Amino acid sequence: MSTMKEGLFLAPMAGVTNSIFRRICREKGADILTTEFVSADGIMHRNARTRSYVEFTPGERPMGVQLFGGDPGRLAEAAKQVIDWVRPDFIDINFGCPVNKVVCRHGGSSLLRDCPQLERVAIAVVKACDPIPVTAKIRTGWDERSINATETARILEAAGIRRLAVHGRTRAQGYSGCADWDVIAAVASSVSIPVIGNGDIGDGATALLRRQSGVQGLMIGRAAMTNPWIFSEIKAALAGEAFTPPSLKERWGLVRRHCVEEITGRSDELIAMQGMRSRLMAYTRGMPGARPLRSHLSLVSSLMQLDDLIASHLMEFPEGKLEQFK
Ligand SMILES: Cc1cc2nc3c(=O)[nH]c(=O)nc-3n(C[C@H](O)[C@H](O)[C@H](O)COP(=O)(O)O)c2cc1C
Numbered sequence: 001m002s003t004m005k006e007g008l009f010l011a012p013m014a015g016v017t018n019s020i021f022r023r024i025c026r027e028k029g030a031d032i033l034t035t036e037f038v039s040a041d042g043i044m045h046r047n048a049r050t051r052s053y054v055e056f057t058p059g060e061r062p063m064g065v066q067l068f069g070g071d072p073g074r075l076a077e078a079a080k081q082v083i084d085w086v087r088p089d090f091i092d093i094n095f096g097c098p099v100n101k102v103v104c105r106h107g108g109s110s111l112l113r114d115c116p117q118l119e120r121v122a123i124a125v126v127k128a129c130d131p132i133p134v135t136a137k138i139r140t141g142w143d144e145r146s147i148n149a150t151e152t153a154r155i156l157e158a159a160g161i162r163r164l165a166v167h168g169r170t171r172a173q174g175y176s177g178c179a180d181w182d183v184i185a186a187v188a189s190s191v192s193i194p195v196i197g198n199g200d201i202g203d204g205a206t207a208l209l210r211r212q213s214g215v216q217g218l219m220i221g222r223a224a225m226t227n228p229w230i231f232s233e234i235k236a237a238l239a240g241e242a243f244t245p246p247s248l249k250e251r252w253g254l255v256r257r258h259c260v261e262e263i264t265g266r267s268d269e270l271i272a273m274q275g276m277r278s279r280l281m282a283y284t285r286g287m288p289g290a291r292p293l294r295s296h297l298s299l300v301s302s303l304m305q306l307d308d309l310i311a312s313h314l315m316e317f318p319e320g321k322l323e324q325f326k
Helices: 019-027 040-045 048-054 072-086 108-113 115-129 149-158 181-190 204-211 222-226 230-238 248-266 269-284 290-297 303-316
Strands: 007-010 033-039 063-068 090-095 134-141 164-170 195-198 217-220
Touching: 007 019, 007 033, 007 230, 019 033, 019 248, 033 040, 033 048, 040 048, 040 063, 040 072, 048 072, 063 072, 072 090, 072 115, 090 108, 090 115, 108 115, 108 134, 115 134, 115 149, 134 149, 149 164, 149 181, 164 181, 181 195, 204 217, 204 230, 217 230, 222 230, 222 269, 248 269, 248 303, 269 290, 269 303, 290 303
Parallel strands: 007 217, 033 063, 063 090, 090 134, 134 164, 164 195, 195 217
Antiparallel strands: none
């Protein structure tokens, strides 16, 4: 099989996967896009911040809105409102968020240790959204003593969830350790709905390996923040084709464009560039001469400053010296 049935997914990432970044990833080969998680309560208030989370452009379809919350009725109502509001192609329910603020309100991964409530949430949202499909994203379990992803997956399938993304870590792991692809494979073989595998895919070779776990799609998160070309690289690997990594100049071109679009979107250069600092850290991971570069980027406040840093970096590392950088 050269490609995957469900394709490549950009993982939802709070503070990262806004419309600008989603469009970049689409351009580089991401098939399915999702918003970052949005609270059911936030949807009810329809404030400017929530609007910025849920709105998307037609070119982003197929596009889902991810919701979190612990109360079946409120989540179902929020899902209905989002559908009326922005007409997404699907609603995704977050059952994986490990953050305390979310878990304390019985949302995200907290539902992994309360299967009856998880089932009620899924049933209520599926019913409220019909005929719009509802998908879900889970972790392998709450902690290593309670790995229950196959049980959770069966419950969700029976509740009418149409596709399931599994991040191969427990809630207790956060982002530490390694994703457990054996559990992901066990989930893929225990349900009939498509399972999308997620966790630690950073290059084409890893994607090829992970495809063997029986999943029907792959979801990529952090690697896309450093290298949005990861989607093209994986597609080439799955098709058995060669992939030419972008040059340093092309990378900087994309980084700069991302900054320009953020500045245009926010109409405030300083705020936009301050917001881009952590993204610049991700983009420059692994670049030659990264250390001094990153200390300058951590203070960058304008496009002009960025341009100066890019120009001197390209001068210091002309193309021919980049063999080790991919
Ligand atoms: C900064 C950040 C924000 C995240 N926000 C969300 C989110 O809003 N919803 C969600 O389901 N997962 C979220 N995740 C988890 C990712 O979707 C993904 O499951 C995780 O990063 C593992 O995939 P990776 O190894 O490819 O990064 C987030 C991860 C990161 C690093």
